[in-house]
Amino acid sequence: MxxxxxxxxxxxxxxxxxxxxxxxxxxxxxxxxxxxxxxxxxxxxxxxxxxxxxxxxxxxxxxxxxxxxxxxxxxxxxTQPDIIRNFEKAIDFNLLGDQTLKDIFELRLILEMGMADLLFARKTEQDLKILDKIVSKQEKEEKNTNFFSLENEITFHGKLYQMSNNSTLQRFQDLLLPVFQFVHDNKLPEAKNFKYSSGKFVTHRDLLNILDKGTPDAFREAMRKHLEPHFEQILEA
Amino acid sequence: MxxxxxxxxxxxxxxxxxxxxxxxxxxxxxxxxxxxxxxxxxxxxxxxxxxxxxxxxxxxxxxxxxxxxxxxxxxxxxTQPDIIRNFEKAIDFNLLGDQTLKDIFELRLILEMGMADLLFARKTEQDLKILDKIVSKQEKEEKNTNFFSLENEITFHGKLYQMSNNSTLQRFQDLLLPVFQFVHDNKLPEAKNFKYSSGKFVTHRDLLNILDKGTPDAFREAMRKHLEPHFEQILEA
DNA sequence: AATATTAATTATGTCCTACATAATGCAAAA
DNA sequence: TTTTGCATTATGTAGGACATAATTAATATT
The missing domain is CATH 1.10.10.10 (Winged helix-like DNA-binding domain superfamily/Winged helix DNA-binding domain)
Structure with missing residues (x-):
């Protein structure tokens, strides 16, 4: 034409x-x-x-x-636009396609890997105490097992987001979580009984200890290992 | 009551x-x-x-x-909602408050720090060639100087976002850039003539070499150093 | 004079009717 | 078979009227 x-x-x-x-x-x-x-x-x-x-x-x-x-x-x-609100509605209407869901799943991982410096700069004694409580409770429930529990993940990591003291990031995470959970529950069928396949198992306790007394670099290394199940799944796609 | x-x-x-x-x-x-x-x-x-x-x-x-x-x-x-579109409008109307701008500035840094694994998994020879061109051009312009150039930052890092092969992240970055630039130009008055104050200076060339032949962990370390000027500014606030 | 109540005004929220417009489908003509 | 013209369709726009929540002003009461 x-x-x-x-x-x-x-x-x-x-x-x-x-x-x-x-x-x-x-x-x-x-x-x-x-x-x-x-x-x-x-x-x-x-x-x-x-x-x-x-x-x-x-x-x-x-x-x-x-x-x-x-x-x-x-x-x-x-008024200042609420940059998260309409994202909320998109999720609420269950209208995100597979590719976008996958993108958001990855975005969550990227954020987890990237926030170490903020955590180290902004952690308080109070924060660490709360995290300790969370981890202790989780340890009681798990009892020396390597099984992956999404609920414990969400609780622990949610607290990390809160500690970042970046309200946009926190609000963003409130949205990423349901997506992360939806993808985890519905799109990754092998995830429910997942065991760590290789490398040293990094627990929430390990992460907390590093956050308390270590360095951001060490925290990043540990977090990468901790998130290995998820990375394995997306990087093979 | x-x-x-x-x-x-x-x-x-x-x-x-x-x-x-x-x-x-x-x-x-x-x-x-x-x-x-x-x-x-x-x-x-x-x-x-x-x-x-x-x-x-x-x-x-x-x-x-x-x-x-x-x-x-x-x-x-x-239709699938465009989760980025209304974010665009918020920026277009120049109605984001200082706190949100700061949050977004930080969010950008977090994303830069977090994307190493995706880059390593998804880089292509073509990508590396393009990056080499970008870096060579920048080196010609800069000639052994430590001055910080925002435009070169945007060009180089923009390519990294593209390489992540996560379209949501790319679209998100298209929006983060203007904010990043606005904050950089208007809210951080010392940034324009910034020199690296401490530690080894990590160039785009260094980052590219690691991306080509190194590990994600090494890349993260190098990126952290590369982004030191920005981190210094937000972590002291 | 101070307080409470009532009335008037204001500007968005909702409704109704009518018409405009872009787009599709169908029938007729070439 | 292709093109043109017409009818239909459903959103887009207009204008007027009324409803409603909220503010302000006026009046009555203490």
Whole structure:
């Protein structure tokens, strides 16, 4: 099919798309910040020469993302978008495809491998005590076994995320966990009775001891061994 | 203030919130998957006994997130949500607060520290050649200097993300980069003329050599040194 | 004068009806 | 068989009306 080189493409933005772009320009031109009030729906509609319905639909997009918040009688203000919220909804609707699930599973592993320096910089005595409690409880339940328990993993590692003192990371992990668990339960059928196949077995106790008295490098080495079952599965794919 | 224990809380979900919940239930009850068609706006409105406008607002939320896609004359289908898209918009509107920006800056570092195993598992000869070109070009420009260049960082590390073969991570990085750059340019005033303060200087060439012939552990150690300027800044805060 | 109550106003939330528009399907003509 | 024209379809847009929660102002009570 030969392209028509003399005919320019027709702009096919919908009216609501255009309104949204105009809103963005308006916010930038006026240097609006989080917390600032913005004009009313009717004011925007009149200024743009469109119906309130179209303005409403554009604003509704921004509301969904979290860029604005609206109150009856008061109007609307700019808010900091919650960058995790819509990720939550995607998961809630069970609409992530296999490839994305796999990506997220890997992303979780990458984060676990990458957070050592933050943990060492930000650990407190209180944190270590709580971790000790978690590990002691897990040791009682497991009794010298190498079986992999996802629930214990989630408890221990969840605490590590908390210790990072990075709230975005924590919120992100709250979402990664269900995905991780879903993939683990449904897509990796051999995982449930998994035993460590090679190398030294690194327990949560080992990790905690290093976190208490070791170095970030040593922690990374140990974490890699600890996560070996998962790495084995994804790196062979 | 003593709670009234005999009075049940008033449900204050808006009508559109309720419609959204019903839609979610409907999708789950009918086991709908990506690509499946869903009923028309009017059909939903009639079935739920609400106006088309309220259904439209609920559907518009889902459309914004990417859960559904609508076509004139054809109706709507379920799609895999693009989990990165709304993150893009948050950045586009310049509405992230300082704390979130800092979190994202750290998140980037964590990802860099964590991706070694994927790189080693998925590197190709082609990848290494391209990296060699990138590094050679950078070496020509720099000529035995320890100055930190953000642009070179972005080029080199961007290629690493690509090599991970994890599309979510790549898309995520496309977003992290502008934030990283913004924070670097605007929030870390000392960064522009930064020199390495301690330890052995690890270049992109060093990293590439290890990636070619070394181990993931060695790569992690080297990467940590390479990223020392950034880590210094966040870990002292 | 201070406080409580009521009324008025405000701006978003919801509803309804009508029409516009892009897209598909079908029938007729070439 | 291919092209054109028309009818139908379902989302997109418009405009008006009313509902509702929340704020402000006015009035009544103490």
């Amino acid at each position: 030969k392209k028509l080189t003399k005919i320019a493409p027709i702009e096919n933005l919908s009216l609501v798309d255009k309104v949204e772009l105009r809103l963005k320009e308006y916010f930038k031109e006026n240097n609006l910040k989080i917390g600032d009030s913005i004009p009313k729906e009717l004011e925007f509609a009149q200024a743009m020469g469109v119906s309130r319905t179209s303005v409403r639909e554009a604003l509704l997009r921004l509301r969904t993302i979290g860029i604005i918040e609206s109150k009856k009688h008061r109007g609307m203000v700019l | 003593k709670k009234l224990t005999k009075i049940a809380p008033i449900e204050n979900l808006s009508l559109v919130d309720k419609v959204e919940l019903r839609l979610k239930e409907y999708f789950k009850e009918n086991n709908l998957k990506i690509g499946d068609s869903i009923p028309k706006e009017l059909e939903f409105a009639q079935a739920m006994g609400v106006s088309r406008t309220s259904v439209r607002e609920a559907l518009l939320r889902l459309r914004t997130i990417g859960i559904i896609e609508s076509k004139k004359h054809r109706g709507m289908v379920l």
